[in-house]
Amino acid sequence: MDLANADIAIHLKDLHKSFGDKHILNGFNLTLKRGENVVVLGKSGSGKSILIKCIIGLVPPDKGEIEIFGQNTLKLSPKDMDIIRSKMGFLFQSNALYDSMTVRENLEFPLKRLRISKSKENINSMVEEALTNVGLPDAVDLMPAELSGGMKKRVSIARTLIMKPEIILYDEPTTGLDPITAKEITNLMLEVQKIYNISSIVISHDIRCIELIADRIVILMDGINYAQGSFEELSHSDDERVKSFFL
Amino acid sequence: MRFIIVSARIYFITIAELFHFGVRFIKEVVRPPFEWKEIARQSYLLGFLSLGLVSITAFILGLVLTIQSRPTLVEFGAESWLPSMVSLSIIREIGPVITALICAGKIGSGIGAELGSMRVTEQIDAMEVSGTNPYKFLVVSRVIATTLMLPLLVILADTIALAGCFTAINLKDSISFPLFFRQVFVALNYTDIFPSVFKSILFGFFIGIIGCFMGYQTKKGTAGVGRSANSAVVTSSLAIFIIDLIIAQLSDLLFEL
Ligand SMILES: Nc1ncnc2c1ncn2[C@@H]1O[C@H](COP(=O)(O)OP(=O)(O)O)[C@@H](O)[C@H]1O
Numbered sequence A: 001m002d003l004a005n006a007d008i009a010i011h012l013k014d015l016h017k018s019f020g021d022k023h024i025l026n027g028f029n030l031t032l033k034r035g036e037n038v039v040v041l042g043k044s045g046s047g048k049s050i051l052i053k054c055i056i057g058l059v060p061p062d063k064g065e066i067e068i069f070g071q072n073t074l075k076l077s078p079k080d081m082d083i084i085r086s087k088m089g090f091l092f093q094s095n096a097l098y099d100s101m102t103v104r105e106n107l108e109f110p111l112k113r114l115r116i117s118k119s120k121e122n123i124n125s126m127v128e129e130a131l132t133n134v135g136l137p138d139a140v141d142l143m144p145a146e147l148s149g150g151m152k153k154r155v156s157i158a159r160t161l162i163m164k165p166e167i168i169l170y171d172e173p174t175t176g177l178d179p180i181t182a183k184e185i186t187n188l189m190l191e192v193q194k195i196y197n198i199s200s201i202v203i204s205h206d207i208r209c210i211e212l213i214a215d216r217i218v219i220l221m222d223g224i225n226y227a228q229g230s231f232e233e234l235s236h237s238d239d240e241r242v243k244s245f246f247l
Numbered sequence B: 001m002r003f004i005i006v007s008a009r010i011y012f013i014t015i016a017e018l019f020h021f022g023v024r025f026i027k028e029v030v031r032p033p034f035e036w037k038e039i040a041r042q043s044y045l046l047g048f049l050s051l052g053l054v055s056i057t058a059f060i061l062g063l064v065l066t067i068q069s070r071p072t073l074v075e076f077g078a079e080s081w082l083p084s085m086v087s088l089s090i091i092r093e094i095g096p097v098i099t100a101l102i103c104a105g106k107i108g109s110g111i112g113a114e115l116g117s118m119r120v121t122e123q124i125d126a127m128e129v130s131g132t133n134p135y136k137f138l139v140v141s142r143v144i145a146t147t148l149m150l151p152l153l154v155i156l157a158d159t160i161a162l163a164g165c166f167t168a169i170n171l172k173d174s175i176s177f178p179l180f181f182r183q184v185f186v187a188l189n190y191t192d193i194f195p196s197v198f199k200s201i202l203f204g205f206f207i208g209i210i211g212c213f214m215g216y217q218t219k220k221g222t223a224g225v226g227r228s229a230n231s232a233v234v235t236s237s238l239a240i241f242i243i244d245l246i247i248a249q250l251s252d253l254l255f256e257l
């Protein structure tokens, strides 16, 4: 890997994406350093989910560059992209747990598919470790339908953590949860961040979550990185449009 | 008028997308790695679990077809032709088409709804970021399973329908099993069996690929899932009749001249 970029996890340059004549991203730029937590803030429908789906390669951007660990991912073969993805976690807004599989099978899925480990014992202990880290050691044989919203989110985080990712992209991790559970999930995110030394991009509207998590906040508006700064800076901004997020 | 143009446009776009989806199948099916375990699991879920439904329907069909053909043949004094006549219509037409229609209803709608809900809840995206090609894992395995299972289900249905026929004859008359068996096979020819098996394979392929296509391209949340299951059944049933027509014409050209 390119040593010059060793402390940069993700670098986005001039990202464009439209659907028909609807311009969603219009030249978005972002640099995520290793170990940093960046929060992306934006109105509903402003293209936040599209942005992180571009990063993980689920949605191809129309124009622009995406570099992850110094590699231009838009030019990678599917095989090399899988190697990059095995170092990244993606937390879906809807959790996206496989309903036809138990919690255990959900967690085993990425391990088996990316051939991380072959031995059954090894896989079992990884599943246990991941579930313990999210505080759900007893849920291993339940089906997703039997879990509460907060538990689903935890299992979903466990499924991401089991790959020991270096970067996690969180899509609205606390949206739709009650305030207490939201606080718990936020603390869990902080905790795992510390245990595994993870860099992350967090999409969130939840001011209390943002205040705890964000090293830096980027505001996505009109398809560009409209403003950025610390929580302190942005919440006292002179720009009404920026300030309105913090009211 | 505008409405017709708009719907015709959507119709042709869908056909083109379906075609594209099918071409992708052909590309991916030959490229390793192969998902053997998933193919076996789907064959069990889609094939084995349809045995009961297919068997009951086939038995009733054999029975009813025999009961209803009987009076006409009796009128002409051609009662002894009953086994040959019924077996021909079962093996050439009724067996494959009815089995395929039942499977379009049971398997096609199931695939459409399952993949549709996986799409709208982002489970398909989740597979992709977990280093799995979801097309291969979900679509290829299901289409291979339906393509392999349908001919087997049709052969089973044909056999059971003939058992139904045998039962129906013995309700009014009596015919020994060896005689019945001989009469059935005297009437049958490889030109009856080959097109029937061939079209069963095609039916299986189209039920699978249409079900997967409808599910895979589901949009607009949970309401879209219902629509996908529905279009999977409607489109694959229509496809079954169109294939049936084409194969009938082709085998007529190839074998009867
Ligand atoms: N596949 C698609 N086709 C057309 N429009 C889309 C598609 N996906 C998303 N959009 C549109 O892109 C916009 C941004 O979506 P999204 O990134 O999900 O917003 P959010 O910031 O709330 O996460 C929305 O207006 C949505 O309607």
Ligand SMILES: [Mg+2]
Pocket: A048, A049, A050, A093, A171
């Ligand atoms: Mg979103």
